[in-house]
Amino acid sequence: MxxxxxxxxxxxxxxxxxxxxxxxxxxxxxxxxxxxxxxxxxxxxxxxxxxxxxxxxxxxxxxxxxxxxxxxxxxxxxxxxxxxxxxxxxxxxxxxxxxxxxxxxxxxxxxxxxxxxxxxxxxxxxxxxxxxxxxxxxxxRRDPPPSRADATAGQSLWVTGRCGAALAGFEAVQAGSDDHALTAPYRRPVPRLAEGQALAPVVGAMMDLSDGLLLDASRMADASGTTFAIETRLVPIHPALGRRRREALSWGDDYELLFTLPEGAACPVDAARIGSVLPRGAHPLLLDGSPPLAGQPLGYRHGI
Amino acid sequence: MxxxxxxxxxxxxxxxxxxxxxxxxxxxxxxxxxxxxxxxxxxxxxxxxxxxxxxxxxxxxxxxxxxxxxxxxxxxxxxxxxxxxxxxxxxxxxxxxxxxxxxxxxxxxxxxxxxxxxxxxxxxxxxxxxxxxxxxxxxxRRDPPPSRADATAGQSLWVTGRCGAALAGFEAVQAGSDDHALTAPYRRPVPRLAEGQALAPVVGAMMDLSDGLLLDASRMADASGTTFAIETRLVPIHPALGRRRREALSWGDDYELLFTLPEGAACPVDAARIGSVLPRGAHPLLLDGSPPLAGQPLGYRHGI
The missing domain is CATH 3.30.1330.10 (PurM-like, N-terminal domain)
Structure with a gap:
């Protein structure tokens, strides 16, 4: 054939x-x-x-x-x-x-x-x-499993890993690098299976990051009918990206977990607290207190 | 994109x-x-x-x-x-x-x-x-569900529907026919869901026909380590095919069920008894007592 x-x-x-x-x-x-x-x-x-x-x-x-x-x-x-x-x-x-x-x-x-x-x-x-x-x-590990729509005002917002690791890896591959530690997050991403299971008893909303932190966070906020207030300086960024923080926040392929926890709850996995869930305001996202600039892409859009 | x-x-x-x-x-x-x-x-x-x-x-x-x-x-x-x-x-x-x-x-x-x-x-x-x-x-409806490998010597061999209905439909489509009853088995095949469930308590081996009766029957016989003796005159053939019985037996896409029943068991669904399961001989198939001619294709081969 x-x-x-x-x-x-x-x-x-x-x-x-x-x-x-x-x-x-x-x-x-x-x-x-x-x-x-x-x-x-x-x-x-x-x-x-x-x-x-x-x-x-x-x-x-x-x-x-x-x-x-x-x-x-x-x-x-x-x-x-x-x-x-x-x-x-x-x-x-x-x-x-x-x-x-x-x-x-x-x-x-x-x-x-x-x-x-x-x-x-x-x-x-x-x-x-x-x-x-x-x-x-x-x-x-629990039924029903968490969805994007389970964030409620008062919860804290968390992310695993370092944003932009896939972007740093992609650029290293493009440059012909053979530094495996640098290229691996792009070539060989590791899904956070253990973390996801460990979070089952306590997590609110949860999704994996595939299209960039900001776009995926805005989707979770929309699905939950809430606003997410993110303090961008709290988001761990891959060191190879230096000052390119905004790029790291809107690049996809990181396959980290973005999730919410009840107010005051300790996080059972290695992750960073990056913000809070607020009652729904005019925008799904506030970055350091302000809505993202209109026209600036939040991330990479693709299929269901 | x-x-x-x-x-x-x-x-x-x-x-x-x-x-x-x-x-x-x-x-x-x-x-x-x-x-x-x-x-x-x-x-x-x-x-x-x-x-x-x-x-x-x-x-x-x-x-x-x-x-x-x-x-x-x-x-x-x-x-x-x-x-x-x-x-x-x-x-x-x-x-x-x-x-x-x-x-x-x-x-x-x-x-x-x-x-x-x-x-x-x-x-x-x-x-x-x-x-x-x-x-x-x-x-x-039962656990484990039937497989291709569950035929044993002494069982009877059955098939639902009429072989070649998809071939007749394909030829009608090629000829530009708008006879829906004739083209439907090719364009709109109907999976035998009700029959499959009704057979659960009694069926031995079962598979659906996708690559032609003879090829699929030989696969089931091989998987079961048996030989299937088929009396070709017992296989219901779509009337549009007239004398083209051998073609009807080796054309795919019919989506009928081929299955075995214990000796003497009544069949709970509308189907035709077309042969018997024998201990494994030299060939997986006997058609009217003889192995199929070497070199003559039994059906259509494709993926897993």
Whole structure:
């Protein structure tokens, strides 16, 4: 069907089988996966497109890692441990498939996430832009899991990690750096699964940062019908960014957790308090007491 | 990002929201869906590619329907009722998006399947081949649900419906027919959800037919370590195919259920007994007592 042909598909599936050792995967020989859940189950899907979410020259192993990490980051924000992944994969040439599998295997092992099934398809013509997708299923530590809409006035606002780490990593990659510590947050982001689960008993609203702190915070404030007052000097910024604080606050891909806690509650994870939740005012955000300048983008907008 | 731009995406998501009325969808405003399951849960994913699984000229409403139907057919074979769908959608022009949504809404209503979430992405360039995917989650009527590997010697072999209905429909579409009854099995296949659930207490092995009766039967026989003896005159064939019985037996897309029952068991659904399960012999299949001719294709081969 495609340039890679059925033999490429068969060898890919054979290699995938070695990664799908959970009994629920049924060895990838059946038509569907079977898992066992009790209580609430969280389901999320991310699709990535060559030329939109990654560039043709990128290491396919990093693409695979990011696909897994970005999905698991959504689960982390729901206090979940991952219980199953389904992969949608468009076959490329053998070198591409092999590197993708290497990164996929590394991510599955790093995050203890069972691959249960999925689908492989052929490209309609050689060099058609690749499209890959992942569905992630997780079991939350509480039911209902937190949403974006659970912030209430009086709560405190927190964020894990350092904003702009992905931007610093992206710029290092663009500059040809081989400093792995610097490029890793962009190439190999780590979803905050342990933090999300540890926050379950106490957290109010929670979401992961994918489109930039300011844009995601304004969305959470809107969903909750509140205003978030952020003190920008309290937001930890990646040291490589120096004085580019505003850029760091509106760059995506950081996969940190943004969340609220009840007034006075101690934070059970390593995170920074960056502001407070106020009753809804005229704007969703106040930065150091003022609304953001109109026309200045808060972050990166994309799909649901 | 693409020719359709963010406004196309926003109006698509707004329209999708009207179809996602299950509370677990959280109005498509959160980052993940939440569902409640007890016991076993079945998960399956299908991806469809323009130029591979459908042609550019096809009605997008039919493409949407088939995406839903083919996924739910996998659930049917696991004795499931659908409990949640996640859609991966690549935005096209407004006319395409609108027709797709129309077919999606019709299929969701017809099969009582709740849309819970998903992802929308932009095409990397105008006219890039579209890729769409669907994850379907179902609750099986029994645990473990039947697999391909559950056939044992002495069981009888059954199939629902009439083989070749999709082939007859495809040929009618190619010929420009507007006979809806004839084209529907190709354009609008109906997954056998009720039959799958009714078979739960008694069925042995079960799978849905997607790649042709003979190929799928040989896979089930292989997975079970048995040989299937099929009496081809017992297989109901769509009347439009006249004497083209062999073609009907090796054409895909019928989405019927192929299953085994214990010896002497009555079949609780409308289906035809087409053969028996034998101890494993030299071949997975015997057709009217003889192995299929070498070199003659049994069906259509594609992904996992």
């Amino acid at each position: 495609s340039g890679s042909g059925p033999s490429g598909e068969e060898s890919f599936i054979a290699a995938l089988r070695a990664l799908a050792h959970d009994p629920g995967a049924r060895g990838l020989t059946d038509d569907a996966a079977v898992l066992h859940a009790s209580g609430a189950l969280v389901a999320t899907h991310d699709t990535m497109v060559e030329g939109v979410h990654w560039l043709a020259g990128q290491d396919p192993a990093d693409v695979a890692w990011k696909l897994v990490a970005s999905n698991l980051s959504d689960l982390a924000a729901k206090t979940c441990r991952p219980v199953g992944l389904l992969l949608s994969f468009m076959l490329g040439d053998e070198a591409w498939n092999t590197r993708f599998l290497a990164g996929l295997g590394e991510a599955l092992a790093a995050f203890d996430a069972p691959l249960l099934g999925g689908d492989t398809v052929s490209a309609p013509f050689p060099d058609a832009p690749k499209v890959i997708g992942l569905t992630a299923l997780g079991q939350p | 693409s020719g359709s731009g963010p406004s196309g995406e926003e109006s698509f998501i707004a329209a999708l929201r009207a179809l996602a009325h299950d509370p677990g969808a959280r109005g498509l405003t959160d980052d993940a869906a939440v569902l409640h399951a007890s016991g076993a849960l079945v998960a399956t994913h299908d991806t469809m590619v323009e130029g591979v699984h459908w042609l550019a000229g096809q009605d997008p409403a039919d493409v949407a329907w088939k995406l839903v139907a083919s996924n739910l057919s996998d659930l049917a074979a696991k004795t499931c009722r659908p409990v949640g769908l996640l859609l991966s959608f690549m935005l096209g022009d407004e006319a395409w998006n609108t027709r797709f949504l129309a077919g999606l809404g019709e299929a969701l209503a017809a099969f009582d399947a709740p849309l819970l979430g998903g992802d929308t992405v932009s095409a990397p360039f105008p006219d890039a081949p579209k890729v769409i995917g669907l994850t379907a989650l179902g609750q099986p």
